[in-house]
Amino acid sequence: MNTVALLPHSKHLLPGGRLKLVISRVCDVRMVTEAMANNDPFALGMIAPNSSPETITNIPAIATTVTIIDFNCCDGGLLEIIVEGTNKISVSTLSMAYDNLLTAAYEPRSNWPAIAINPANxxxxxxxxxxxxxxxxxxxxxxxxxxxxxxxxxxxxxxxxxxxxxxxxxxxxxxxxxxxxxxxxxxxxxxxxxxx
Incomplete structure (x- = not known):
């Protein structure tokens, strides 16, 4: 079974999409730092806009792995990153580290094949x-x-x-x-x- 660090987020991302994120929690800063140091992806999981990442015990089954394509250090120790969605995954179980960083066990899913734009769409x-x-x-x-x-x-x-x-x-x-x-x-x- 594969595992990946997972960030629950109310802004949703799918393969091919891009998103600017401000990273503030200590565990998420660790996740981003390790992802950049090891050239590893992490995953974004969908949560509702009014949900807090600290209260998440489960997320919907399909998440998206992302890679960091740009980053900036901001005042107050915050990180601003731009991520790009790469692949869909099926999350089976979540585990939480000492600092609240979530790790997901997952299986890969196929991304959607391209469909040519035509007059109907x-x-x-x-x-x-x-x-x-x-x-x-x-x-x-x-x-x-x-x-x-x-x-x-x-x-x-x-x-x-x-x-x-x-x-x-x-x-x-x-x-x-x-x-x-x-x-x-x-x-x-x-x-x-x-x-x-």
Whole structure:
């Protein structure tokens, strides 16, 4: 069984996504320091926005391993890092170290294969471009966004939409992005954004 350090976080990340994190807890600083020293990934686990990492005893089954692509030391001993999602994993058990750092036993899961953007799902890429244009702090993380891949586009939508975690987990459980694409198109249709 594989093991990896795990950071529960209310900002969600899937393979191909990027996220800026401020690391403050002593155990998480240790996790980041060891990951950088050993060139190892760690994992992000989904928690609800109102949850505290200190109270987490379990997380949803599917998490994402990440690599650190940039970092800064901030005032007060804080670390600011940018991570990129690499692979989906299925978490089976969690254990907690003396300093509250979580370690997950896991099995690898397959990432979604690419799906070419076509006329039926082009709206998802178009709306994501508009979202990124309205959120410079998000768009700056992506020097080369992959708007031609509907799987990549769908995962960026899942990261930012305020969807119940159980629903997100049920969507990313599927072996391809097809179900998520259908869900997102229906969501746009329901909110009358499909022809805008």
């Amino acid at each position: 082009q709206i998802l890429a178009n709306k994501l471009k508009l979202l990124f244009a309205s959120m410079p702090e998000l768009s700056q993380l992506y020097q080369q966004p992959n708007y031609q891949d509907a799987a990549w586009v769908s995962q960026r939508w899942l990261e930012v939409l305020p969807i119940n975690i159980k629903h997100k987990q049920s969507l990313i459980y599927y072996p391809t992005a097809d179900m998520t694409i259908s869900f997102l198109l229906q969501l746009l249709q329901d909110h009358h954004l499909i022809n805008n």
